[in-house]
Amino acid sequence: MEEKKNKNINNPIRRKEFLQMCGSVIAGGTVLAAGAKLATKTKVKESDVFWQIDPARCTQCGRCETDCVLPVSAVKCIHANRVCGYCDLCGGYYRSNVKELNTAAENMMCPTGAIERKFIEDPYFEYTINEDLCTGCGKCVKGCTSFGNGSLYLQIKQDICVNCNECQIAQVCVSDAISRVDYATAYKLKE
C-alpha cells in the first residue's frame, strides 16, 4: 500500500482506480477459486440435511423436551408396534411400582397423557402416541427401554423441526445421539 501510494502520488484519481482494479481482480479470483473449491465439497445425495436421534445411543436425559428452540419440542416419542410386546404392565405406560393397573393419574408415566392404549385381545394392548400432546420428555422411553422391548423411542419429527443450522438439542445431548442425516434416512426407525 505504501509503495503504490508513493508511486502514484501525483495522480490520486488514477491511483484510486488502479487500486480498485487490483481489488476487483483479487476479489473475482477469490470468488471463483472458493466457489470451485467448495463446489467439490457438495454432494446432493449425501449432504447432511436433517437432524435425527439415534435411539441406540439415546439415554433419555430429558433435554429434548427443554432445549429445543421451538416452544414445544420437535422431538416426539414414536412407537414401533412390531417391536412392542403389547404388555398389560407396560413400563412406558405405567410408572414403576404401580399398585393397580388403571389409568389413575398416580399410576401413569406420561405427564401429558399422550400415550393411549386400546385393548386388542387377552392379554394384549396396543399403544399409540398422541403426538399433539407429546412433549418429548422421554419418560416413557426410559421406562420402555429399561423394562420392555424398547419399542417406544424418541425421534425428531421432520415435519415439525425447523431444521436449525445447528441443533440446540444436539449441543446439550449427553450421549451425542443427535447427528445430521441425509434425505434418505430422515428417520432412524426401529422395526
Added chain:
Amino acid sequence: MKKDIYRTIAIVTGIFMLTVTIMLTTNYFQVRNISPLQTEVMETLKSLNETYGDNTTLQEQIRQLDLLARKAYFVQEEHQKMGVYLLIAMSIVFIVCIRGYYADVKHIAPKQIDVFDEWLIQSRSRKYIRILTGALAAIALFIIIDANRKDSGSTDADAVADEVALAEQAEATTSEVSSGQPSESETLTVVTPSETPNEDTASATETPIEPQKVVGQSEETAPESTTTSTEATTNSADNVPTTEPAKPAEASPATPNDASASATAPSATQQRVNHQMFRGRNSNGHSSAKSIPSKWDLASGGSIKWKEALSSKQGFSSPIVHNNRIFFTGGDASSREIYCHDLASGKQLWSLKADNIAGSPATPPQVAGNTGYASATAATDGKHVCAIFATGDIICSDFDGKRIWAKNLGVPENQYGFVSSLVVWGSSVFVQFDNNNMRKVVALDIATGNVRWQKERDGKVSWSSPIIATVDGNAQLILMGNPNVTAYNPSNGEVLWSVEGMAGEVCPSPCSADGIIYAANEYAKLMAINGKDGSVVWEAADYLPEVSSPVVANGKIYIATSYGVLAVYNAKTGEMIAEKELNVELYSSPMVVEGKIYLISKDGQVFIFSTDDAVTQINSFATGEATYATPAFLDGMIVIRTEQSLYCVADK
C-alpha cells in the same frame, strides 16, 4: 386529518402492544418458574403414594393436581400462541401507522452531531480504535491470568480442601459413631445398661446382650418407627457403612471412609461387626467378629441361642446381618421374597414380595431344581437391603420391609438359573449379570435404583459373584467370568485389567489379600493375579473348587473342593502346603474369623481349622441339618441357615 387518524391508531395499538407484551412475559416467567408438568410436589406425592399404598385421599389429591397441571400447561401454551399472533398483528398496524405519520418528516436533515471535519473524525476514530485494542488486550490478559490463577490456585486449594474434607470426614465418622448408635437404639439396636447416649460405643461388644429386652423393644417400636425411619434413611446423605469397623490390620482399607475410620477412631475396631453381604464385608470371606463359639450342638441346643424352623420359601442364598436384622431370600416360580428376622429372637419380622415389577416376566424362566429362584445372596448398606432373583428382578427395601425401588435387569437365560450375589460398596450395589442372552455388570444407586454405570461383558455365562478388592489403597470390583477375570473401577466402571484363564462352569467367587487377587475354578486353574497391572503371579491346578469360594488368611489360600478336600497353598508362591481329606461335600464357602477357618459341609458337618502353618483341625462336629449357605459371623454369634431352619449360635 389523515395524520390524526394515523396517530390515534398508533397510540392505541402501541398501548395495546405494551400490555400484551407485559402479559406475555409475566405469563412466560410464571409458567417457566413453575413448569407445571414437573413439579416437585407432584413427584413427592407420587412417591409417597408408592410407599404408602392404598391411601385414597392421597390418590385423589394427585389426580386433582395432575389435572390442574395439565390444564395450566396446555392453556398457557394456547395463550402464548394467541398472544404472539396478536402481538405480530398489532406491530404491523403500529409500524404502518407510524410510518404513515412520519412519512413526510422522516428524512428531514437531523441536527448535525459532528461538525464535519474528516480530519477530526479520523483522529478521534484512531483514538477509539486504540482504546478498543487496549480493551481487547486487557480482556484477553484478564482471561489468561484468571485461568492461570485458577489452575495454580486449584492445586493448592485442592490440597487444602482434601485435608479439610478428610478432617471433616473423620469428625463425621466419629460423631456418627457416637450419635448414630443412640438414634438406632431407639428403634432397633441392642441397648446395654452400661451405655449412655453420649458415650462412645466401645463397650457395646463386651457387654452381653439381653434378648428379652430387645425383643420387647423392637416389637414396641417397630410399627411406630416406620415413618421416622424412612425419613431417616432418605435424609442421611451417604450410606457408606461408617459404623462398620475397619478390618484387622492384615486387610488394607477398602474405601477412603474406612481409612479415616481406622485412623481416627481406634475404638471402632471393637464395634459391632456386621455381615452385610455374601461372605462378609466386601465379599472377601473374612469377618472381624470376635468371641466366636467353636462348638455347638444343634440337636441338644448346646450353645444355640435360638433356632427357628423356616416356613418361608426355599432358597440357597446365605443370610446377611446388620445390627439386629437378619435378611435372606427365598422363592419359587410363583413368587420371590425377602425375609427379615430379628437377630435377638430369630422371629420373622416381615417379608416382602418382589412382585409388580415392570419388565418382570409373567412366567419366570426355567431354573434347575438344585438352584432355585433365590440363590443370590442379598446385600445391605445398613439402611437398604437389596436382593436379586433368577427372574432378573432386583428389589430394594428399607429395614422395615418398605419397598423403595425395584426393577428388572432383563430376563436371564441361564441353564441353572441366575445366582450371582450382590455386592454393596459405598452407596452402589453391583450386579454381575452374566447370562446366555446378556452379559453385563451394572452399578446401581442403592438409594434410588438409578444406573450409575453399566458395561457390556464379553465371554460366556458364569455364576460367580463379584468382590471388592483393595489394591494400593484403591478399591477394585473383581468379576470372575468365563474366560476372563476382570477388575473394574467401582466408581465408574472403567476396566482396570482383564486376564484370561477361567474355563468350565465358573461358579466360585475370587478373593484377595495384599493386592493380589486369587481366582480358581474346577476344570481351569488357580491363579494369583497382581491387582496393580493384572499380571499373573503364579498358577496351580492340583485342587480346584466347584462351588465353594476360596479364602486367604495368614499368607495361605484355602480351597474347598466340592468332593471334600481342603487344600492349602502358599499365597505368595503357589506352593502346596497341605491337603485335608474331609470326606464330605462342600458347597458353602469357608470363612476366616479370629484366625480360624470355619467350614460347613452339605450334610451339616462343621470343620474349624487353624490358619497357622500346620493347618491343624481345631474342631469338627455334625449339626445334622443340610447346609448350603455360608454362615454369617457377628461378635459372639454365628447365624446359620440350613435347609429347614435358621439358627443362631452363641456361647451363653
Added chain:
Amino acid sequence: MKRFFATILTATAAIGAKAQNRFPKPDFESGYEYPDLQYAVPNELMWDVLDVVLLLALLISAAWAITRRRKPMIWISLISVLYFGFFREGCVCSVGSIQNIVLAMVDETYHLPWVVLCFFLLPIIFAFLFGRVFCAGVCPMGALQELVNVKNGRISKPITMVLGLLPWLYLALTILYAATRSRFIVCQFDPFIGIFRLGGDIELLAFGILLLIISVFTGRPFCRFLCPYGALLSLFSSVAVKRIKITDKKCINCDLCYSSCPVDAIQPPYANTPQEERKEGVKRILGYALLMPLLIVAGAMLMRMSSDVMSRAHKEVRLYDLVTAYEAEENPEIIPLEVEAFYMRGRTMEELQASAEKAQADYRLYSTWIGAMMGLVLAIALIRFSVKRRRETYEIDQAACVACGQCFSYCPQNKVGDSKN
C-alpha cells in the same frame, strides 16, 4: 408451517438399534394387524430449489432496483421477511452459512449442502458485481430492520467507525468456533430468529426486540455493528464492478442524500485542507504500518494463550472437565447427566482425554490464526483512518452502503427525469 407442505415418505430405513426383546412378539388370535406407520418428511429438495430460485430472483430484482428506484426495494423486503423470515423460519440464512463453509473447509467428512453453498456464494457474487444488494432487502434480517425504520437518528461518526469493527471481530470468533466444531455462534445468538419463529429463548428475543426498537430510530444496528456476513460482503462491495451511484447526473451538493442515509454511508465533500505537516501524516502511516506486524503477533499470542479457556466451549473438553471433576470427588452424591451418559456409553477415559486434547490442540492452532486476523483488522483500521482524501461531491462509501436506495429517492437530480411518472 412445514407441516402442510410435507410429503409422506415411507421411511423404511430401519436401524440396527438393539431392541431388548424381553417380551416375545405376541401371537394375535383375533387377526390383529400391525398398523402401518408412516412418518412425514418435508420435501426438502423442492424447498431447497425454491429457496435458491427465490434468492436469485430477489437478488436480480434488487440489483435492478438500485438503478435509482426505491419502491421495488420495499416489496423485495416484504417478500424476503415473509418468505425467508416468517415462512422458512429464518433458517436458510446466508449469515449462518459462513460457519458451514468454514466447517466444510476444515472437516473432510462434512458434506456441504448445495443450498448452503448457493446462499453463501450468490450474495457475494452479487456484491462483487453490484454492491451489497443482498443487504438491501434480500436478507430478511436487514429487511426487517429496514421496514420498521422510521427515523434516521445519527450516532457520532467516530463511534460508528469503531463499532463498525465489531462485525470483523465477531466474524473472527465465528470462524474459530466453527472451525473447531464447537458451536455455531451466529445461529445460537441470532437475535431475530425468535421473532421469525414467534417464540424462542426469551433473552435473545428481548435482544432482538431491542435491536428492532433501536432500528426504529436509527438505521440497521445489527447490519452495521454485528453482522459478520456484512463484513465479508463489504470486502467485495468496496471493489464492486458496477458501483452504486447516488445519481448519474451532476451532484448539486444539496446534502439531502447525506441526511437520508440510514447507515451513514455517504461522505460529504471534503476539502482536505492541511491541518498538520505532510511529513507528520506520512510518519503516522509509516508508524502504523510498522505497528501492524506487532499487533498481529500480539493478537496471535494473546489468543493462543487464552485458547484453553475458549476451548471449554467444546463439548468434549467440557465433558472431560466434568468427568475428571466427578472422579476427583471423594463421595460424589449427584452424578451429572453427562457423566452418567459417558459411563453408560462405555467410553474410556483415555479416549475422552485424547479427543479433548485434540480439540484443545485445534483451539491452539485456530485461535492463533484468529488472533492474528484480529490484530490485522485493527491495524488496517488504524491505517485506513490515517489516509486522507479530497472529495468534491457527496460520495458513497461502498463498503458501508447497504444499497437500500433511500438516497436515490431523495436526490433532487433523480426527480428531474422521473417527474412524469
